[in-house]
Amino acid sequence: MKKVAFKTLGCRLNQYETDALASQFQDKGYKLVQFDEAADVYVINSCTVTHQSDHKSRNFINQANRRNKDSVLVVTGCMANNAKEELENREEINYVVENDQKTSVFSLVDAHFKGEIVHPSKLNTDLFSYGATDKGFHTRSMIKIQDGCDNFCTFCIIPSVRGRAASRPIQDILKNIRDVISQGAKEIVITGVNIGRYDFEGYKFDDLIEQILDLDGDFRLRISSIEPDGFGAKFLGLLNHPKMTPHLHLCLQSGSESVLLQMRRMYTVKRFKEIVQVIRAKNPDFNITSDIIIGFPDESEEDFSATCDVIKELNFGHVHTFKYSVRKGTRAERMPNQIDERIKTNRSEILRDLSEETKLNYRKSFIGYYQSVLVEKIDGEIAGGYGEHYIPVQFTGKEIQKNHFYQVKITGIENGSDPILIGELV
Template sequence: MKKRVGFKTLGCRLNQFETDALASRFAGLGYEVVEDSKDTDVFIVNTCTVTNQSDQKSRYVVNHALNHGHKGMLIITGCMANHHKEQLEKRYPNAYVVDNQQKSAIPQLVEAHFNQEIIPSNTYEGGVFSYAPAGETFHTRSMIKIQDGCDNFCSFCIIPKVRGRAVSRSVDAILENIKQVVAFGYKEVVITGVNISRYQHDGVNFSQLLRHIVDMDLDFRLRISSIEPDSFDDEFFELMQHPKITPHLHLCLQSASESVLLQMRRMYTYKLYKRMVARLREVDPRFNITTDIIVGFPGESEADFEKSVTAIKDLDFGHVHTFKYSKREDTRAARMNNGVPEGEKTRRSEIIRKVALENKRAYRKRFIGCHQVVLIETITDDWSKGYGEYYVPVKVNEPLLKNKFYTVLITHLDEEQGEPILVGELVK
């Protein structure tokens, strides 16, 4: 009987990429791969530690598995494993706590465990780019890791501590990875990393890497994962018009107050951010720009907060992830005074969410009467759902084929589930 390995992934797309690569490797070794801990011989929790809430969610997943009878091998990995390694080892003495640098060697650790060749997990050679291309994943699109780590050291962020300094993968390795996953049958690839706009390898920057990718003589659609609003060059904006690159960027803002951005030690101004948005909308007036907003950063005044509210309305964001500031030890912001009360953070986040939802609804209504090329991800007996090129969810009321592109005429917006989703008819 096949051994079963289960996964639970929290946090960013980079974690998702690494889980997919591990899952594919286990499938190749003959394991049955599932997305929960039930009846598994191995359960791997790929954690996040970006906020206190992320830590709580990660601990909940581990505790839930143990409280519901998981008796097999338990592996805790990801950024929380780097940030709280000693605490986790003390709290879960029977678990293996594997840091990000050794994460790629988890299949070796598991095989050694079952072969009774137990040696400490940190003796395995891992490496942040030591993941084989994933042939079988939990997602329709394939993620391609181009970079890891960060050198920005924003005052609120723990990521440089748990992911390390910025490193970039070679161009040849990235192109070979894309070639392999397209051969596996993936129609869409997503380039991801911790701070991908700072990609730099052997004199090749991010824009030049994009040029190498779109020049590949292969049929696929390219998405760019979450990206920092650095000062992009002209080639970058030119590439945003390329037919292979989808018109969507998750461009992290965090705050529209110049004084708050300065205290956050962000590498841009709001004035620069607005110019970037304007250039992207020159490329395509419906270019989908989504973002992150932090509310309640130490010293954020009501006037600072109102600037973020105004920015959401003015910049026509397609979606906004809202975070209440979470104090992280070992960061500069943890030592700042003038903390915002928790109740006030909650009030501000609710205002942001309300305004953002109104924006999302208005933005998505602009697609009614237009065509979208949709990659189907979910199917039932009655309907299919996927994402169009603008990374907006689209539903079609008939069963279609998964991992296939369809041209859909958008007819209306469905808001029955609280989330506005485009609904359309198949163009035959």
């Protein structure tokens, strides 16, 4: 039995695609092992959103355990598109596979071990035929509905490495979800590059979500990262559906109107606040998480202060902060008044401290209340998973099973970089 190891960087879409590839390899008789173990195949699903992402991807390429001289190293993902020539010139990498051919990674490796050397450019181009993810790395079942983006934000390289927006046929999506539910999936996570812009033969994003919620089965639905301009009133109404989880990751990027304008974002801070207010008016404890970019060109102290003020005002459940990173070929690369790296670092530290404070305060508000926890990990009698608000919960109980829901009363919180709610099994 050959062994395969994966390392995934970046977004949920990459995580989904790795889960599907890992499932395919196992279905074909491979054993899944940790990335730091000896394996016959190493697959690195890379990210290139920032310089830090590139650095991490290169580090994992360097760290790929090549104890078996006949092992195969495949690098795919966004860095494979953005730095293809550089990667192809590295002797230790056998194959560099771009995003739109990622579905064929297994067939490429299979051909290699049969003595057929196939150039990745000859692989089939297909964004959606990944198959099941039942043998992947996550209890939650991610479903890809869309790929690519047409927004062309001035800082973003994603349209260059993921291509223009493309939506998956709605019947394929619904069949995929029915299949994973029949296999026991309890939580469905909708993913893509810009999912709010889903558009297939007249079906928009909210139409798709409505049809998913109408499917039979004991499951809950979670929406992954979404742009604030990608939906309307109909979708906001669907957030109260009993199968919908009370959590959205809404990408703010900056709390300054002028910075958003320079970023070419398709919304305003005012509109973002209105969306949050509408959601929280119906569900005050709804978890809103977000992304913030620090140090965008010409970001003033006033702009940065405006971002901090928005974070305090909206009581985010979590804020993922990024230092702005110049991406070659983007409009922001050519903008004047690039911010000094030391200023970016200082602002990042301030924002992270603020984010940790708001996260802790938000999670403390659940003490004394209940969460429906989908168990993902069990260590003896200690079980861990996520509640419906996408907050980690740990509790103790006998005969607990993975991938099952348990009602838990929250009794306390364990402080740390990612505070965990502590509860009692009801």
